[in-house]
Amino acid sequence: MSFGLVVVIGVGAVSTAVSSASAGAGEGRLNVDAIPADARHLASWVVRAGAMCPELNAPMVAAQLDLESSWNPAVVAHNPADRGGDAVGIAQFQTGTWATWGGDYDEDGRNEPADPEDAIVALGRLMCDNIAWAQRGVGSGQLSGDVLDLAWAAYFCGRRCVSDAGGATAFDYPQQVRSRTGRYTLVASVGAWQFPLPAGSYELVSRFRTASRPSHDGVDLAAPAGTPIYAVAGGVVLDAGCTSAYCDRPGNPELGGCGLRVNLNHGGLATRYCHAVRLNVTAGALVQAGDVLGWVGSTGNSSGPHLHFEVHLHAPPMSSATAVDPAPYLGL
Structure with missing residues (x-):
């Protein structure tokens, strides 16, 4: 040892x-x-x-x-x-x-x-x-x-x-x-962060675990459908795919799941990207900060085009217990 x-x-x-x-x-x-x-x-x-x-x-x-x-x-x-x-x-x-x-x-x-x-x-x-x-x-x-x-x-x-x-x-x-x-947990391996959406393309519409949404484990960034979604840092794709009953068309607030979703492992820290209209990566892929993971959509439990973004410490595995407020990481 x-x-x-x-x-x-x-x-x-x-x-x-x-x-x-x-x-x-x-x-x-x-x-x-x-x-x-x-x-x-x-x-x-x-x-x-x-x-x-x-x-x-x-x-x-x-x-x-x-x-x-x-x-x-x-x-x-x-x-x-x-x-x-x-x-x-x-x-x-x-x-x-x-x-x-x-x-x-x-x-x-x-x-x-x-x-x-x-x-x-x-x-x-x-x-x-x-x-x-x-x-x-x-x-x-x-x-x-x-x-x-x-x-x-x-x-x-x-x-x-x-x-x-x-x-x-x-x-x-x-x-x-x-x-x-x-x-x-000291996370020192992720390097410089890239914002997950292009500058000027988004509006912050929901924060982490507010009084009205105490189980909301991330932030919601409204953006036009088709806006590219970037990896915030280098890592490995843990999984990429549909997490709802269907993802071939927009979802709705009654539909469960995150829609088309990507989870990235950065080494002691993981990030999650939800509701894409299309994905650009598959499980096991190596990505760098700024690589396009997919494009903004409204699949899964969603009422309109946006990116739901989460940060998890001491992960994987990722769960509500490991989720932390992404705002300090994104400068929001």
């Missing part, structure tokens, strides 16, 4: 990230600046924990620590004995759980949940074992749902609790972790 320091210099600011050499989800780069100043010395331990299995990464571990303790290694949550007793430290381990997953990983002579370095690594070990348990359960049909959600739910209340509940949907813990992950 190897670790490196990545320094990204922008206009007027320096942002620091610690990255892991592991593959898969472990490629997530930790935004150290998001960690409270008095806990930033723990960043290398977060990276170590996030590199323990391919499905996990450092921003996920950081998000979980944020949720468990707000990075406070001295916090104690008092629980009755029949609920496992007190939960202690930065990762909120209970005595019985610590007996299995704890250890003196930093060789300082301390082996207790109040030792933050040990607790962070123990969290990684337990999460990876939970992930393996969830994969076995899903594979055998005994569990259903997203493997990470099942693993996070098991960290929260135990595996038997998750099994008895029939999955992870009964718990909001997984979504709370997901909602914090973007804050700890």
Whole structure:
């Protein structure tokens, strides 16, 4: 296992990230600046924990620590004995759980949940074992749902609790972790952004999750039909195609789906482009910023020609939990 320091210099600011050499989800780069100043010395331990299995990464571990303790290694949550007793430290381990997953990983002579370095690594070990348990359960049909959600739910209340509940949907813990992950993810691979429509061709008609549209996970940019849709940054086409019952003609507000849609993976960040009249790319294609993905239309759940555009952090996979406001990225 190897670790490196990545320094990204922008206009007027320096942002620091610690990255892991592991593959898969472990490629997530930790935004150290998001960690409270008095806990930033723990960043290398977060990276170590996030590199323990391919499905996990450092921003996920950081998000979980944020949720468990707000990075406070001295916090104690008092629980009755029949609920496992007190939960202690930065990762909120209970005595019985610590007996299995704890250890003196930093060789300082301390082996207790109040030792933050040990607790962070123990969290990684337990999460990876939970992930393996969830994969076995899903594979055998005994569990259903997203493997990470099942693993996070098991960290929260135990595996038997998750099994008895029939999955992870009964718990909001997984979504709370997901909602914090973007804050700890440094996206430095996308380069300069291209606006997704030509200058002067669009009007912003709907923003991200307004009071009247709380489930609107992007921004709507009205533009004439046939206006080219550009990739905002270089990436790989995750998928491109029709997501509605039909896409050979304009849709309507009663029709479900995004119409003709393109999803792009930029590496730790993904973007979505909806309601095109025609597409110019296929899944697996490599694109650069400014490449034409398709042309504005009104397919799917739409009342007129426009581009619905989304930004997702810590993605893929893309879901409402990973969506963030695109406005700061587009300068809107």
